Amino acid sequence: MNEPRTTHFGYQTVDEAEKAARVAGVFHSVAGRYDLMNDLMSVGLHRAWKTFTVAQAAVRPGMKVLDVAGGTGDLARAFARRVGPQGEVWLTDINWSMLTVGRDRMVDDGFLQPAVQCDAEKLPFPDGYFDRVTVAFGLRNMTQKDVALAEMARVLAPGGRLYVLEFSKVWRPLAPLYDLYSFSVLPRLGRRVAGDAESYRYLAESIRMHPDQETLKSMLEAAGLVRVRYYNLSAGVVALHEGWKP
Ligand code: SAM
Numbered sequence: 001m002n003e004p005r006t007t008h009f010g011y012q013t014v015d016e017a018e019k020a021a022r023v024a025g026v027f028h029s030v031a032g033r034y035d036l037m038n039d040l041m042s043v044g045l046h047r048a049w050k051t052f053t054v055a056q057a058a059v060r061p062g063m064k065v066l067d068v069a070g071g072t073g074d075l076a077r078a079f080a081r082r083v084g085p086q087g088e089v090w091l092t093d094i095n096w097s098m099l100t101v102g103r104d105r106m107v108d109d110g111f112l113q114p115a116v117q118c119d120a121e122k123l124p125f126p127d128g129y130f131d132r133v134t135v136a137f138g139l140r141n142m143t144q145k146d147v148a149l150a151e152m153a154r155v156l157a158p159g160g161r162l163y164v165l166e167f168s169k170v171w172r173p174l175a176p177l178y179d180l181y182s183f184s185v186l187p188r189l190g191r192r193v194a195g196d197a198e199s200y201r202y203l204a205e206s207i208r209m210h211p212d213q214e215t216l217k218s219m220l221e222a223a224g225l226v227r228v229r230y231y232n233l234s235a236g237v238v239a240l241h242e243g244w245k246p
Pocket of ligand 1 (some may be wrong): 092093094141
C-alpha cells in the first residue's frame with residue numbers, strides 16, 4: 001500500500017490531504033479580523049508592500065488580471081481602479097469566508113468584477129487568458145506550490161507577468177529580533193485581537209518553512225517563467241518575485 005504523501009502545516013508534518021482543511025480552518029477563523037490584524041502585525045507595512053507590488057505590475061486599462069488567493073481583496077481593488085471599464089479583475093480564493101469579505105469590499109468601492117472560489121492548484125481558466133497574475137501572502141499556504149505556480153504560468157498570456165508577494169528570509173542580523181516578535185508577540189496579539197493564538201502561531205511557523213528568495217526564484221523558473229527576479233522588502237521580511245511568460 002502507498003504511504004500518504006506529507007507536507008508541512010507550520011512546523012507539523014501532515015498528510016497532503018489534511019493540509020487544505022487545516023489552512024481553511026485558519027482563514028475561516030481569522031477572516032472577520034484579517035485586515036485589522038494585518039495592520040497591527042505589520043504596523044501597516046503590508047500596505048506599502050502591496051503598493052510596491054501594484055506599481056511593479058504596471059496594470060493598464062483594458063488588461064485582464066487574476067488575483068490568486070486574493071482574500072479580502074486589497075490587490076484586486078487596486079487593479080480594478082486601473083483596468084477601466086474594458087478590463088477584467090478576477091478576485092479568487094479557496095476560502096469563502098475570505099472571498100466574501102473581498103467581494104463585498106469590491107462592491108462597496110463600486111467595482112463589479114467577478115469573484116470566484118477556486119483552488120490555485122486547479123485554476124478554472126483557459127490557457128493564456130491573463131496579462132497579469134498576482135498572489136500575495138497566499139503561496140505559503142498552498143499544499144503543492146509547484147503545481148500552483150505551474151497553473152499561474154499556464155493561464156498567463158505570452159508576455160504576461162506573474163507577481164508573488166510573500167514572506168521570505170529576513171536579513172540575518174535581524175533574525176533574532178524577528179524570531180522574538182514572531183513567536184512571542186504575534187501569538188499574543190492574535191489571542192487578544194482575534195481570540196486565536198494558534199492561527200498566528202501557524203503564520204510564524206509557515207513563514208519559517210517557506211522557500212527563501214533564491215529557492216522561490218528557481219521554482220518560478222521551473223514553472224516555465226523567464227526573466228525571473230525578486231525585490232527584498234523591509235530587509236527580506238517580504239520579497240516580491242516577478243516572472244515573465246515567454
Ligand atoms: N492576498 C490577500 C492579502 O494579501 O491580504 C490574502 C492573503 S491570506 C494570508 C492567504 C489566502 O490564501 C487566504 O485567503 C486563503 O484562503 C488563501 N489560500 C490558501 N490556500 C489556497 C489555495 N490552494 N488556493 C487559493 N487560495 C488559497
